[in-house]
Amino acid sequence: MASVVLRNIAKKFGKVEIVHDLSLVVESNALTVFVGPSGCGKSTILRCIAGLEEVSSGDVFIDNVRVNDVVPFKRGVGMVFQSYALYPHMNVYENMRFGLLSLGLPKAEIHARIEKAAEILALTPYLQRKPKQLSGGQRQRVAMGRALVRQPKVFLFDEPLSNLDAALRTKMRVEIARLRKSLGATAIYVTHDQVEAMTLADKIVVLRAGRIEQQGSPLDVYHNPVNRFVASFLGSPAMNFVPGRLRSGGAKSAQLEFQKGNPLEFSTNASFQSGTEVEFGIRPEHLTINPDLRGQLQGKVFAVEKLGDQALVHLMLDRANDSQAETTVVARLPWDMKCEVDTDLSLGFDPDRCHLFESHGTRLESSFH
Amino acid sequence: MASVVLRNIAKKFGKVEIVHDLSLVVESNALTVFVGPSGCGKSTILRCIAGLEEVSSGDVFIDNVRVNDVVPFKRGVGMVFQSYALYPHMNVYENMRFGLLSLGLPKAEIHARIEKAAEILALTPYLQRKPKQLSGGQRQRVAMGRALVRQPKVFLFDEPLSNLDAALRTKMRVEIARLRKSLGATAIYVTHDQVEAMTLADKIVVLRAGRIEQQGSPLDVYHNPVNRFVASFLGSPAMNFVPGRLRSGGAKSAQLEFQKGNPLEFSTNASFQSGTEVEFGIRPEHLTINPDLRGQLQGKVFAVEKLGDQALVHLMLDRANDSQAETTVVARLPWDMKCEVDTDLSLGFDPDRCHLFESHGTRLESSFH
Amino acid sequence: MEATASVPVFPIDRPASAFKRWQQWLLYSRVFWAWVFLAPTLITLVLVAGRPLLGTFYLSFTDAELLTLDDSVTWVGFKNYAAILSDPDWWVALRNTLVFSFLSVVLETLLGLGIALVLNEEFRGRSFLRAAVLVPWAIPTVISAKMWTWMYNDMYGVINAGFMALGLTSEPVAWLSSPSTAMFALVMVDVWKTTPFMALLILAGLQLIPKDVYEAAKLDSGSPFRIFFKITLPLIQPTIAIAVIFRALDALRVFDLFYVLIGSKVDTGTVTIYARQRLMEFQEFGVGSAASVLIFLFIGSFTLLYLWAVRPQRDEA
């Protein structure tokens, strides 16, 4: 059953259209994540749902009720802002209470809810503090609490963690996940940190310039990106792209040339003429030092970054011919691997792991063998 | 040969002492990273070296010259600020020139230097632009350029990347590393993002409340933390800590009890009495699903975070007795491993991988076998 | 700690020569330059304000008369002050000043707040409104005072005409004649003249409130009024505090408005009118100076009191 439905919504600011005829179904009791580069319209869509912006056209439904003309307060949404937007002059308790008072709940009820939320969010000791007396993480929790106590139909998060430092972010990430599960609430979560996207989402919606590029479960989107953009956007370090050229072999089969020597055989139902420029993508974690693998990339190491538990090796590929542009790839290898900067290195990969993209970016259905 | 030396420096703000009797040697042509939690004094120390703050006591040497009484400008340091602090009303070229003018260099020389820096930093196309017409990454590079052109003895970076988004940060990180290597310059780099710390540093200095906790090569600090704080500070997700109790066995040997059943044998030269409370630490990547390993942690899965290439499994350990506090551990496992939330799970680890810490945090020399 | 051990021991090289140090200090010492930079301001103020003020202080203890200033004056101690404090007119003037200041500042604040709120909205013709609001501010006080005398006139003044046209008053009111209406009339002029300033300051304050705090409030409450009273108002309190102090300082010293509109009249005069009358018209320079000093002390203490009163709020936001 669907909790939030967007039907052909568009959003204009003055003349510029930011969101183009976008339709989307957000299942209830699930967490849907909007990801996309900065400026692609994530916040705008969220604000349209909340009612902070009016849609220029199309309809917004919450629990099957059309809410285009309903004021934000009555839409039953709770929002957590990137900057938290706490009321600086109220202490934590009052911050949470403000919304409830306008709901006209009985005092006891109000108190109970706040107590509960504070407990869940481990804010009980801080109820009397003013926002500026709190740490980033605590403020963040207060912001959530403020949404929580109103028991909204839908939670809206706009980059709630992006103001926290790395360590805290990881911590809060897990908390949010847990919390949501335990509440079984519906939530829409905007971020451009794709670790958050991957870990939190039941469903990922990848946006680009106000359009939906792909939606699906995180792993599905991660492993079967429909185009180059999605592929490059998820995963860090990002997927490596290596230019190549197609040579048609027999029926339904073809060859991929990318560096000197051994082309890769693969089969496809797609039709193309021989010589088409393509790119194939391979993720850093799928590159290993293993000469036995069918795919091999030769190049010169130009940087090695050792994180304690792993090492990122940056490889400058040898070019098929001088006309070719320089290509670099990154491989994630075990931290204790031995390799020197400026030495030659060959990275192996399993062709099944890699994706073919046409020059205009869409993925080319194919199976290597 | 040492390029920057701090000898017993202390820094007071009013009554509060922020930096306590701190001594440090910064080798030349190396990049030294200061890491530590927010507010521990990283920036302050940096600013003392730059001369933006006066040390309350102790001496600062740059290239073996005592510079306590030398004005910042004459100390031959170049600083890159977290907020870049570009002059908004000057274009890129003027921003870089401003410092050179006060050096009183010949016009030609100035021009040459700027051209060169611009080229190195790929800023040549933007020389005529004002800062607000530049992207975050470009601004960041301008800030570096401004330090660069003055050809300082020491570069000082104060969280230069923390205002960039994740993708850009990774990119700039590599650039900085490359650049510094190619210049072979001395640099001090402040950050609290430990990925940066690990990847960039020739030497890491871990600070805490104005004192040095540990210094050494990144991997050394990562793998041999001298105490719990350092251990917990580096690595993400952070190291897991499991409470346990020591039982003295025969000479130089002892047992570690942590959950019901099989205690771990290990040998140590340290002396302790039986029953001491300790914690042992084990990093997420050293936990695997492998019943054969001598160390095993039983517990219930309470969260699984699937990043495309790996999965973070959060385990709630079974408690030896109800009095015991709840302990959770995180394991980094392959992304395609199968495991359900709320199912029981046993994670194996190799005792050699784990560190023993006494209750007050210092590491207990020990070797498991 | 092992770090300490590894620190090489350099000789502390001979510090730069005294002259160089001094030169450097001169070039870079911020405190030194701070004072250098303050010098022009301080000197100017000492000359144009300090010296005359001291003169006033001194004269307030003498029997100086305007026309005999540089002839020998004799020291009379607190006689002048006593004279003033025992003069009923002074107390009337003081009361008037307070009433006037209070009324006008309060009205200005309310009105200014309203206008600021309107200006803070996005709507067509906003900059036109902003411009229009600033007009009264741009008109010299002496002139606007004349304009209003003109409009207040009971026979051919436009205000009466308007009011009667609207049926607000049955017959012409002589606004400036009776103390009761006169005070009201004066307040109206002052409000008209200075509300723009108030509105601007408050508007500035409003624009400092982060947009998303409003949005959060919109999600939390349906009623604009609650949002205004519970969120907006508390957040612009510091601004209002500052605005009020600026205005109060002026209102308490109001002069030309009263001077032009009703002249030196005791029962609707202010302390500054009183002071001027004593100084200029009655030649009693000693007494006049004493009055000025009293005004200064009065306003000064008022200001300090006020600053102290609003301190807590100011730290809030």
Add this chain to the structure above:
Amino acid sequence: MKWVGKIAFYFLVTLIVFYAVFPFYWAVVTSLKNGADLFKVEWIPTSPTLVNYRSILTTDSFLQSVLNSVLVAGATSLFALLIAILSSYSLSRVRFRGRSLVLLTILSVSMFPQIAVLSGMFELIRWLGLYNTLSGLTFCYMALVLPFTVWVMRGFMKSIPKELEEAAILDGCGPTRIVFQVFFPLMKPALATTGLLAFIAAWNEFLFALTFTLSSDKRTVPVAIAMLSGGSQFELPWGNIMAASVIVTLPLIGLVLIFQKHIVSGLTSGAVKG
């Protein structure tokens, strides 16, 4: 529903505009009347005449005094800005003993009734030989404008990030260069606001202008208007006065309109944060 709100809103706007602009409008109307018409209430002048303007503009001493006002007000705001930007730097960015004392002193200057300094200043001016000169007037006005100029500028400087100054220090700037080469260009809005405030204050001032100038070729506009008179000492030429008022008010309104955006932003970062 929405309609009602919109209408009510615009009604409110109209009301405000009316309240703000009407008196000026009335001045214009009056200035277009002559003779006995002056004493009649007409919303729109039935027989408008420019005779008042003509008579004003033909008395050269008036144009002279407009010029004087421009000079004095201009110079005043210029000097005020110049020295205020310096002192505001010290007061906002340098920690030194007695800072708050200095601040309070400066503020307290604006607590004295103008009348109190009048004759002290009169002596000073004569002593400096600046009596009946525009520069003398400019000098006096410092007492009026400096305090709040410093106040507003200081607030603005506070809001400039510390790093910017430190970058400049590392680039070898002494305080002077910091102020003039780094801060000054950033302070345009503040300068606009403060400058305008000072300009208006000086432009409107009456008491000093009256006392410290003598010959009609040194008078400023408010005084000149106060000097306007009809055939004999009792007769007040309302028409001329209003015409003059309109003439001298227009440039100010012009200025305000030009700078209105800056005024707001200037105050935002200046007075309010201050």
Add this chain to the structure above:
Amino acid sequence: QPTANAAELTISCGSNGLERQICQSGIDAWSKKTGVPVKVFSSPNDSNDRLALYQQLLGAKSADIDIYQIDVVWPGILAKHLLDFETQVSAKEVSEHIKGAIANNRVDKRLVALPWFTDGGVLYYRADLLKKYGLSVPSTWEEMGSVAKVIMDKERASGATDTWGYVYQGRAYEGLTCNALEWVASFGGGSVVEPDGKVSINNPKALKAIDLIASWTGSIVPPGTLSYSEEEARGAFQTGKAVFMRNWPYAWALLNSEGSTVKGKVGMAPLPSGEKKGPRAATLGGWSLAVSAYSKAPKEAVDLVRYLTSAEEQKRRAIEGSFNPTRFALYDNKEVLAKNPLFKDLKAVFLNAVPRPAGKTGAKYNRVSADFWNAVHQALSGTEKAGPSLKRLEEKLTSYSNGGNW
């Protein structure tokens, strides 16, 4: 005869407008004659501002202005700083001026200024209305009150609802002192402070006068009058809103100017008296010329003053600008009368005009005047009854009268 040496004079006379021009032409004539250049300084219109400015200058012993045009009430205030004319001017020349004016300019035996032109309050009335209702010009205040009432009521009845009876200068300023002094004096209530320095204001006659006028406020006198100065009163009268007006002679020309509602319908008469056949009082106004004691060229200055106050110059001024001469001979001069027929009636007014108690009270005059007008204003506006108000006034004045020696 002063010779054309380096001396240069600055004179403050009139302000802009007609007054200024006429003054200028007189000066030019003298300059031509003597070859001494003269700068004309036009002073503030508001006489308060003017006095303040003069005080500043004289107080600072400034030589910026040599010749001051001073109001009749200022000699006492400024005397110290003004040159004595006794020695410079022949007794004969002095005697040609109106006595009151001369007396007014004598401060303890020093003649500090020469009268230049004089002034006095007169009563304007609507001749047409009096005619219309067959009434004659009233001679006493009561009479005027009743006449005004009658006409006012009739007029209102016949539609002119905004008609009032009487307007004067009721604003709290020097002008009110002039008005009130006329009332009191015409009732024989003295002149507030008598020439011997005694405070006389608190007497039954004065009380009677004030009470009478006060009783009119709101009935025949529009309340607004209490904030009127000369021009407001004229405005009201000129737009036909009042039957009677107290004002200075200057108004005559304006009332009869083009576009005036009452053009040709106005009459002018001496102010009414208290009782029948009682004295009529007009407050002595007008201006004199004085020479600063700090003038660098006193000889030339005195000479210029004498020239400007001379018979022929005053005659010229009377003809060209209908300034009322201070030399009474001129009131019978054909050419003058030809131009100002009114002077016939005015002569009487000016000859026995009442001086304000400035001479005696000297430097304290302004204070006396202010206290006086405040007291009267309160009585008129009804904030306090005339009785107690005058009583307090008396106490106040006595308190700083320095036992009548001032």
